[in-house]
Amino acid sequence: MTPEDLNERAAAERARQQGFRERLHCCTAAGCLSCGAEELKRDLTAQVEARALSQQVEVQGTGCLGLCSRGPLVRRASDGAVFHELTPSEAGLLLQPGDAAAEAALAAKRLDTAHPFFAHQQRIVLENAGRVDPERLESYLAADGYSALARAVSELSRQEVLAELRASGLRGRGGAGYPTGVKWELVAKQPGTTKYIVCNADEGDPGAFMDRSVLEGDPHRVLEGMAIAGYAVGANQGYLYVRGEYALAIQRLQGAIRQAEREGLLGPRVLDSAFRFRVDIRIGAGAFVCGEETALIASIEGGRGEPRPRPPYPPEKGLWGQPTLINNVETFANIAPIIRHGGAWFAAIGTERSKGTKVFAVAGKTAHTGLVEVPMGTPLRTIVYEMAGGIADGGRVKAIQTGGPSGGCIPERLLDLPVDYESLVGAGSMMGSGGLIVMDEASCMVDVARYFMEFCRDESCGKCVPCRAGTVQMHQLLERFCAGQAGEHDLALLKELGTLLREASLCGLGQTAPNPVLSVLRYFPEELDQRLHHDAEAAAAAAATEPA
Amino acid sequence: MSEAPSREAPGREAPMATVWLGGCSGCHMSFMDLDERLLALAERVELGASPLSDFKDFPPADITLVEGAVANEDNLEVLRRVRARSKVLIAFGDCAVTGNVTAMRNLFAVEDVLDRAYRQSATVIAGLPLGGDGVVPRLLPRVRPIHEVVQVDHFLQGCPPDADRIFDLVLALLEGRTPEIARRFG
Amino acid sequence: MSVKTLTINGKTVTGLAGTSLFNTAWEAGIRIPRLCHIGGLSDIGACRLCLVEIEGRPRLHPACMTEVEEGMVVRTESERLHAHRKLIVELLFAEGNHVCAVCVSNGHCELQDLATSLGIDHVRVAYQHPRRPVDASHARFTLDLNRCVFCRRCMRVCDEVEGAHTLDVAGRGAELRLIADLGQSWGTAESCTSCGKCVQVCPTGALFAKGSAVGEMTKNRAFLQYIVTAREKHEWIRK
Ligand SMILES: Cc1cc2nc3c(=O)[nH]c(=O)nc-3n(C[C@H](O)[C@H](O)[C@H](O)COP(=O)(O)O)c2cc1C
Numbered sequence: 001m002t003p004e005d006l007n008e009r010a011a012a013e014r015a016r017q018q019g020f021r022e023r024l025h026c027c028t029a030a031g032c033l034s035c036g037a038e039e040l041k042r043d044l045t046a047q048v049e050a051r052a053l054s055q056q057v058e059v060q061g062t063g064c065l066g067l068c069s070r071g072p073l074v075r076r077a078s079d080g081a082v083f084h085e086l087t088p089s090e091a092g093l094l095l096q097p098g099d100a101a102a103e104a105a106l107a108a109k110r111l112d113t114a115h116p117f118f119a120h121q122q123r124i125v126l127e128n129a130g131r132v133d134p135e136r137l138e139s140y141l142a143a144d145g146y147s148a149l150a151r152a153v154s155e156l157s158r159q160e161v162l163a164e165l166r167a168s169g170l171r172g173r174g175g176a177g178y179p180t181g182v183k184w185e186l187v188a189k190q191p192g193t194t195k196y197i198v199c200n201a202d203e204g205d206p207g208a209f210m211d212r213s214v215l216e217g218d219p220h221r222v223l224e225g226m227a228i229a230g231y232a233v234g235a236n237q238g239y240l241y242v243r244g245e246y247a248l249a250i251q252r253l254q255g256a257i258r259q260a261e262r263e264g265l266l267g268p269r270v271l272d273s274a275f276r277f278r279v280d281i282r283i284g285a286g287a288f289v290c291g292e293e294t295a296l297i298a299s300i301e302g303g304r305g306e307p308r309p310r311p312p313y314p315p316e317k318g319l320w321g322q323p324t325l326i327n328n329v330e331t332f333a334n335i336a337p338i339i340r341h342g343g344a345w346f347a348a349i350g351t352e353r354s355k356g357t358k359v360f361a362v363a364g365k366t367a368h369t370g371l372v373e374v375p376m377g378t379p380l381r382t383i384v385y386e387m388a389g390g391i392a393d394g395g396r397v398k399a400i401q402t403g404g405p406s407g408g409c410i411p412e413r414l415l416d417l418p419v420d421y422e423s424l425v426g427a428g429s430m431m432g433s434g435g436l437i438v439m440d441e442a443s444c445m446v447d448v449a450r451y452f453m454e455f456c457r458d459e460s461c462g463k464c465v466p467c468r469a470g471t472v473q474m475h476q477l478l479e480r481f482c483a484g485q486a487g488e489h490d491l492a493l494l495k496e497l498g499t500l501l502r503e504a505s506l507c508g509l510g511q512t513a514p515n516p517v518l519s520v521l522r523y524f525p526e527e528l529d530q531r532l533h534h535d536a537e538a539a540a541a542a543a544a545t546e547p548a
Numbered sequence: 549m550s551e552a553p554s555r556e557a558p559g560r561e562a563p564m565a566t567v568w569l570g571g572c573s574g575c576h577m578s579f580m581d582l583d584e585r586l587l588a589l590a591e592r593v594e595l596g597a598s599p600l601s602d603f604k605d606f607p608p609a610d611i612t613l614v615e616g617a618v619a620n621e622d623n624l625e626v627l628r629r630v631r632a633r634s635k636v637l638i639a640f641g642d643c644a645v646t647g648n649v650t651a652m653r654n655l656f657a658v659e660d661v662l663d664r665a666y667r668q669s670a671t672v673i674a675g676l677p678l679g680g681d682g683v684v685p686r687l688l689p690r691v692r693p694i695h696e697v698v699q700v701d702h703f704l705q706g707c708p709p710d711a712d713r714i715f716d717l718v719l720a721l722l723e724g725r726t727p728e729i730a731r732r733f734g
Numbered sequence: 735m736s737v738k739t740l741t742i743n744g745k746t747v748t749g750l751a752g753t754s755l756f757n758t759a760w761e762a763g764i765r766i767p768r769l770c771h772i773g774g775l776s777d778i779g780a781c782r783l784c785l786v787e788i789e790g791r792p793r794l795h796p797a798c799m800t801e802v803e804e805g806m807v808v809r810t811e812s813e814r815l816h817a818h819r820k821l822i823v824e825l826l827f828a829e830g831n832h833v834c835a836v837c838v839s840n841g842h843c844e845l846q847d848l849a850t851s852l853g854i855d856h857v858r859v860a861y862q863h864p865r866r867p868v869d870a871s872h873a874r875f876t877l878d879l880n881r882c883v884f885c886r887r888c889m890r891v892c893d894e895v896e897g898a899h900t901l902d903v904a905g906r907g908a909e910l911r912l913i914a915d916l917g918q919s920w921g922t923a924e925s926c927t928s929c930g931k932c933v934q935v936c937p938t939g940a941l942f943a944k945g946s947a948v949g950e951m952t953k954n955r956a957f958l959q960y961i962v963t964a965r966e967k968h969e970w971i972r973k
């Protein structure tokens with residue numbers, strides 16, 4: 001396919017779409033699938049055929065519409081209305097336009113898209129969710145798909161692509177926020193012709209599903225981002241490392257790769273240019289630590305998924321010792337829009353040092369939960385109260401947790417903090433991959449810290465001593481606190497272990513494992529104090545009579 | 549802990565005590581190996597409570613050497629009382645310091661340990677000696693080194709610690725010096 | 735090859751580019767605590783005992799895996815480093831079942847030496863008393879996982895020097911364990927040549943020759959230097 005063919009195919013598909021009176025997009029992401037979206041879609045298609053409406057109404061699958069807790073969701077393209085928890089007979093009402101009775105019956109199932117949950121979102125990464133059918137390449141093409149890649153390979157030099165990236169100010173969405181443009185340039189300037197692009201789709205934070213929804217809902221978007229990266233840094237091979245649990249994502253990615261190769265969007269002559277790019281999938285076995293870049297590389301190489309000390313960093317020595325660019329799914333998903341609209345456009349969104357948007361998976365005690373994409377700089381308060389509607393039963397927010405096992409809690413009084421890398425780190429948490437858990441007054445912060453420490457203990461690879469043995473000890477100490485059997489001495493030990501893990505662990509897992517505890521010490525010291533036994537020796541004796 | 553003497557440097561003529569918890573008595577044997585130095589020690593310090601002497605209630609002591617780990621409810625109770633009544637408490641030997649051999653039973657559940665000892669390998673009467681009379685103290689779920697239960701002032705390693713080092717430590721304490729315990733750990 | 739000049743603990747030292755801080759310090763007579771590093775094998779940076787401070791860098795760096803750089807200012811001892819090393823060794827004692835009093839390597843053990851040199855007189859963290867297996871199926875050697883500190887020296891010498899790669903690790907975190915071949919008993923592992931190199935490099939009593947009683951197992955590592963010198967420099971000399 002040449003860039004001209006691409007334009008023609010996109011135009012043809014758009015014309016085809018406009019030929020329909022109505023288009024119904026059934027969310028077929030994992031959340032909705034689990035509550036019957038596939039059946040609903042099949043049923044709706046059958047109804048369309050039964051009523052001989054196939055020429056007028058199109059039914060198609062699409063990516064995550066966000067409010068997963070209310071699935072299955074269906075979006076009506078003509079007016080953008082979204083309906084929730086539809087039964088097949090209710091869905092049938094969607095096929096009766098202009099029927100006031102049907103519309104009235106549907107009103108109760110219609111989501112208020114003017115609600116801040118939707119209205120405050122700014123969708124770049126998720127722009128195709130609800131519009132594009134992840135299983136049809138044409139559908140992606142109609143949404144300007146692969147036009148950024150076409151522009152890159154046919155109009156821009158490698159340097160120009162790198163310059164756009166740098167101008168965009170995009171930073172890694174995998175957690176640490178390393179400037180993406182700088183990383184790309186590091187790889188680009190390495191000598192040699194064997195380089196690799198790796199997409200980190202291991203998404204291991206408990207409760208996080210941002211990357212999954214992108215992979216399931218818009219797989220071509222990620223491939224396009226990877227191919228642009230390959231062009232810019234001089235790599236001809238990409239690997240998508242996906243956790244094995246994401247069966248649907250893997251299936252859609254495999255389909256997308258096949259389609260893209262067949263159409264010459266990937267392969268030996270990308271869009272009829274001299275640029276060659278292949279993408280292969282590697283399936284992880286679901287170990288959290290395999291999301292750490294050096295462990296991920298070891299895993300792709302067929303070894304044990306264990307980190308190694310850096311330097312050397314992957315841009316210098318990565319996969320099979322070659323220069324390697326590793327980025328997160330969401331990072332890659334931002335690439336095509338940046339190339340399409342220019343780095344300056346992207347840089348205009350967000351804050352001074354954090355550009356663009358961030359997708360969060362809002363969970364916990366709020367009225368609404370699900371995926372939201374907000375511009376950087378949005379105050380946490382807006383997300384928690386306006387978008388997620390505060391605590392469901394009118395209770396009070398106590399704290400939120402971001403960054404999962406590597407992050408920390410942020411107390412209610414600090415919710416005016418804007419979403420950006422520095423603010424969150426400054427508050428003792430981190431952006432992380434985008435998990436955001438809201439806790440109410442009933443939540444015990446010590447228990448939350450204990451939970452995350454247990455997670456780290458179970459996920460420690462066991463290579464280095466501080467993390468392997470230290471997480472076990474810290475977890476036991478937290479259990480002692482929860483049981484009211486901890487003394488001053490235990491508190492001191494907890495702090496000392498926290499410092500050791502942070503400063504001496506080999507990789508980010510161990511280094512950040514104490515963060516949830518440290519943030520409790522910082523913001524809720526009274527909760528630990530309340531659980532301190534005032535008589536240390538009596539506490540120890542009590543502990544001694546119980547099995548540990 | 550109102551009856552606790554202050555935990556400062558012990559006086560020269562104060563009583564010294566030794567206690568035997570969950571251990572093999574080897575550390576006490578090593579103490580006896582002080583031989584004629586026992587006499588030198590006796591000149592400086594009165595030997596109060598010990599497994600060799602008869603006492604009903606542990607009397608206050610300036611220096612107490614505690615042999616053995618905390619293995620049963622009686623050990624726990626004794627240790628807490630001894631701690632409350634001792635100015636300086638020394639973990640005496642590896643069982644007290646690390647749990648050592650005594651703690652090897654922690655690899656198994658208490659029931660299995662008892663079953664092995666009192667049923668499977670019993671030769672005369674098979675059965676657990678528990679009863680309601682409290683004569684045989686109940687085993688704790690896990691054996692612990694003494695510092696996990698009370699505050700310990702000095703640690704004397706060795707299985708058993710040799711007599712020279714016992715002497716050096718006690719002498720240093722009596723002379724108000726900071727004892728140096730240079731020996732391999734474990 | 736270029737030579738780098740740096741200071742370690744205030745002393746000016748030089749090292750060839752590509753040499754580790756650990757080896758450069760060693761040449762200069764500066765000893766840095768270590769457990770996973772052993773001269774002649776590759777490094778993995780796992781024990782974290784050799785962490786040092788480098789001026790101008792916020793993080794601590796493993797000396798065994800950090801290459802010398804011109805003008806580096808390195809400190810191998812500080813209050814913070816000492817505290818970390820002490821706690822690491824305590825964690826190791828608490829993690830396994832070392833029971834030194836009844837160990838074949840009592841008195842010839844690198845873990846004990848570390849504890850002594852760091853001034854450890856008791857372990858503040860809770861003893862875990864894990865249930866770990868002992869593999870005595872090999873005709874000549876025994877693997878007692880109770881005393882393993884997972885330094886992986888045995889794995890590396892088996893792979894890099896003997897070329898057998900019989901030993902490896904399986905599981906993760908606290909469930910980590912050493913395995914032979916595909917997780918079978920060592921005695922049935924056909925790749926094992928029974929060379930015994932693993933036994934000699936093991937810092938503790940985890941690997942020992944059968945027939946050793948308490949305190950009898952001493953290790954001899956001279957062979958490693960001999961083989962590595964021969965291989966790298968083609969010089970067949972025993973030092
Ligand atoms: C324990 C651990 C787990 C991680 N898991 C992930 C993950 O699931 N997904 C991810 O993109 N990055 C993860 N990271 C971060 C990666 O190491 C790496 O920084 C990231 O993929 C780089 O991409 P970015 O620059 O686009 O953020 C993890 C890091 C650590 C230390």
Ligand code: SF4
Nearest residue numbers: 461462464467507510
């Ligand atoms: S910090 Fe934890 S996960 Fe990372 S290398 Fe060490 S043991 Fe493995």
Ligand code: SF4
Nearest residue numbers: 882883885886888936
């Ligand atoms: S057996 Fe010995 S050499 Fe091998 S990992 Fe364990 S402690 Fe290290």
Ligand code: FES
Nearest residue numbers: 768771781782798
């Ligand atoms: S000796 Fe360097 S990390 Fe173990």
